[in-house]
Amino acid sequence: MKKSKINRFAVWAAVIFFLGTLFPYAYATVDKSLKKIRTLVDVIEFVKDNYVETIDTDVLITGAVKGVVDELDDFSQYLDEKEYKALKNETKGEFGGIGMRLQKTDDFITVATPMPGTPAFKAGIMPGDRILAVDGKEVVSMKLDEAVALMRGPAGSKVKLSISRKNDKGEYEPIPDITLKRATIVPEVVYYRMLPDNIGYVYLVDFSGHSTEEVKKALAELTKQGMTSLILDLRFNPGGLLTGAVDIAKLFLPENEMIVYTKGRKPEYYQEYKTVGKPLYPQLPMAVLVNQGSASASEIVSGALQDNGRAFIVGQRTFGKASVQQVIPLAGGSALRLTIAKYYTPSGKLIHRNYRDKTKEDEGGIWPDIEVDVKPEDDVKVLMQYNNIVYVPGTKQAVPEFKEEDKVLDKAVEVLTGKISLEDAKAQSKQLAAQRKEEKEKQQMQEKKTNSAE
Secondary structure, X not given: OOHHHXXXXXXXXXXXXXXXXXXXXXXXXXXXXXXXXXXXHHHHHHHHHHOOOOOOHHHHHHHHHHHHHHOOOOOOEEEOHHHHHHHHHHHHOOEEEXXXXXXXXXXXXXXXXXXXXXXXXXXXXXXXOEEEEEOOEEOOOOOHHHHHHHHOOOOOOEEEXXXXXEOOOOOEEEEEEEEEEOEEEOOOOEEEEEEHHHEEEEEEOOEOOOHHHHHHHHHHHHHHOXXXXXXXXXXXXXXXXXXHHHHHHHOOOOOOOEEEEEEEOOHHHXXXXXXXXXXXXXXXXXXXXXXXXXXXXXXXXXXXXXXXXXXXXXXXXXXXXXXXXXXXXXXXXXXXEEXXXXXXXXXXXXXXXXXXXHHHOOOOOOOOOEEOOOOHHHHHHHHHXXXXXXXXXOOOOOOOOOOOOOHHHHHHHHHHOOOOOHHHHHHHHHHHHHHHHHHHHHHHHHHHHHHHHO
């Protein structure tokens, strides 16, 4: 048999295998799509035989598979082996590492801060230290995520770091290599504090494996301090585990209340999530803060609390990422993350927002009860007050300073303290939103006139 025929057979077999793996129902329509599949095979074969550089067939087929999945929506994804491993670590909310927040500064991998209690902190690694090599492999000029991957590994294993540190003259010089034993690192996902008027404040970073546990601890501590109302801050929270969202909602909602439900093409993808048992905080007055960066599990929690009349929502319309992805392991350690259903709030509102279809611009996301117009960069400044905390081994633990103006938080406090009623705050919000819309339309009209005049 000629080599070209062998190649063609291999490509055909691989393509059909991938299509069958990704879409079991594809075989039913294979006759109608046969010409397109043949075109795909022809393209792959021609590129492999004629492209200016030698390229592996597996690379081309992987690219084709990614193209198929990318055509579906913004959240379905083909995950290679490395990406799949990272996803599993991320959703567990823990990993084997040494416990440092890192950043790129002057092209060097630089320690922003070691996390308290971690191997890096105990070893005396300092903010500003530069990581020069990991286990003898130079990381200078390396991408940050690549350097981080070298430092991570199984808990209990060892890693050697070559480090330079500023001397008394402010010049960097090497210090003796440091060998650390990796440990299970649980990133901080909850920050909390007591505000004036006994208002408890909880900022939840994401919904990972330890979120519910940490929120419970924060609420218990705030209760000891005399908390009489609560602000749950979900701004810039990208979501995470559905179980985390459901468990957080259960803390506040009465028994047998709908939290969220899913609906897809297949009947088996319809699923309801309801509360069971009595909540820990059934009547605590409550506000939830959201913005354009609040997505997924954040939207499930805020939507459930809003629809059940359990909390009022303050901020901006949320992102609108609330579709159900099923992760299907594939051969070779890769996986497919495929959208199979969408989430709906208890009242039946679709949370997911279709950014590709401009006719559905007003559909999706959680709309706040009280909209507060804030520039994204100002929102970032507020929450960066937590991320900018620097821990220095051997010194008193740092406490964040809250100096940035926070209009969203201030509005929630006004309502919780009775300085303004919820009804009046909602009315003001609608009036201001109408004014902003009118101003925007006038500006667009003016721009059209200017463009037409030119």
